[in-house]
Amino acid sequence: MKIAFTSKGKDWDAPIDPRFGRTEYFFIYDEASGGSRIVDNTDVTYEAHGAGPKTAQRLFGEKAEILITGNGPGGNAASVLEKAGMRIYTGAGEMSVKEAYEAYKKGDLKQF
């Protein structure tokens, strides 16, 4: 599985960004290969409106299958992610990326 985390930093210890649309980065972990990469989303901070769908489109391009975040995307972004068939898990708003991954593995996160 390819898992995307909304994150405020670039490594496993970075805190999860509880926001979806205006998240600073995506930390993307590929379970199959064990590799990870960072997608910079800071430019979306400069959008006055419609940050959610713009970020959703970017994430769609990354071909992740699972999204782990804090509060969950708003309606517009959710409809894009749904169309892309993404599974979304929420409730990781106060964790680090690593803790969020462990919580997901244990089944502690809520499916959106």
Place this chain on the structure above:
Amino acid sequence: MKIAVASGKGGTGKTTLSTNLASFLAESRETVLADLDVEEPNSGLFIRAEAGGEEDKYKMIPEWDAGKCTLCGICREVCNFNAITQIMDEIMVFPQLCHSCYACSELCPRDALPMKKQKMGVLRYFKQGNLSFVESELDIGEEQAVPLIAQTIAYVDRHCPGDVIKIFDAPPGTSCPVIEATKDADLVILVTEPTPVGLHDLSLAVETMKALKRDFCVVINRDGLGNADVESYCVRENIPVIAKIPNQRSIAEFYSDGKLLYHEISAVKDALEKIIAYIDARPGAGKTEKGAE
């Protein structure tokens, strides 16, 4: 004659003044009250009138025609509001983000994004004796109040004769919705309270009204509550303070039950009479009285 009742911040008594003023006026003449605070319309809670009906209000948004689209990407590129996105071979439109500028629709080389109606809210109208009441409510999740405010004003213009007094309960603040709601007003009444917060928000509203070159005056609500800074500000700035409504706990209590105040509290009635005298003394007000005959 159009009179907008506005305030820099919410909760100063804008709705209280609009509803009481309109109801009181309607005891002797034809009056229209329109609630333009479409994000949180509350005037209707104080008006007991028979429902005349309602109509859905629409804005225009593009609708994707898959058959004509070549996925050239121009629509996505021209949209400054991120309201269009492409997922695989599908174009998605986000109606709540769309500002109805028509750029995507008119610049599409294949005519694959014709503009269609999309509901953004509802307008309701009521009638009780001399009082016509119109209110609009934005659907939850809709982000733009301005088009609905514009349509509500257009409805009033279309359905109510020009020489009748029209009271517009404007949205709070100093941004686009207020500008839209006070655009055609002959007079703007700014409601404030005699406190530091009231003064700060009043001064913002005054700056806005000056920038818009509106004719405006002030009503002080909850008079006696704070200090005299609002009054000295108005004297300094040469702004007429046309009435004061005293601070009384009983006013807050009647309000909390959705009751009109001027029947119960003579000080409110006195204040309304002063406001009406000010309105009637203005040029163009004579026409209003003719409309009531």
Place this chain on the structure above:
Amino acid sequence: MKEIVVISGKGGTGKTSLTASFAYLGAGEIIVADCDVDAADMHVFLQPDFANEKDFYSGQVAVIDPGICTDCGKCARTCRFDAIRVINGRHTVNALDCEGCGYCSRICPVNAITDKDNHVGWWYCSAIKTGAKMLHAKMKVGAENSGKLVARVKKEAKRIAEKEKKKLVLVDGSPGIGCPVVSSLSGASYVILVTEPTVSGLHDLQRVSELVGKFRIRSGCIVNKADLNRHKRDEIHAYLKQNNIDHLADIPYDETFTRAMVSGKTMTEFTGSRVRKILESTWNKIVNK
């Protein structure tokens, strides 16, 4: 780090007064963010020094270069917002009406129109009297608060909280149910709804809590001026129970609120008052959520 956001839907419920009172109790341990940008009033209570002023731009506005413009009128016919009019014989953009859609600049046959970033206001990182830092903003006349500005103020607040190792960011949220309040809520760990026992208070509480529900954020409610109308207060209590919203406190109608404001003070600066006791225990509940 926790982010607590205070909202109310309608104005005049005492939201800012209460938020400032909590900010006083939180003292130097928290960071304060004023996202009620249209009516930014926290400064009345907390006396920020308006330090570190920075310009803020949001959206765009069309500007016509009169030296290039041939007054062909295509832009005015294209604009759906009636923002381009002929003044003294020349086509001119009225910035207050321009939505920044960029359509006119795309179709101008002589490229006389450019989209400029719209300067809408300023934001500040101030020191306040409690020793804490406060992030706040000021809008230009007629400029609209936007999700972007709220996001900006909150982002800076969180960045500073992280740097200074503070555990809590307290946000005075935006009014209404539009874009700014959605942005205020985004990223919140807990939402405080402030209402009053009036017909409009209940009506707006319902609308705004529906919005909070969409974000699946836990929330609690403070009923201000609770003894004003017992019947309406009970209705609010029932609504909270039904909708699984924590009932944080009932605060009595008290004109000390206004007297405090007039002297530039928060309610919690008056030791020994009954309202201060209620606010202290409410704040303890909130920080432990």
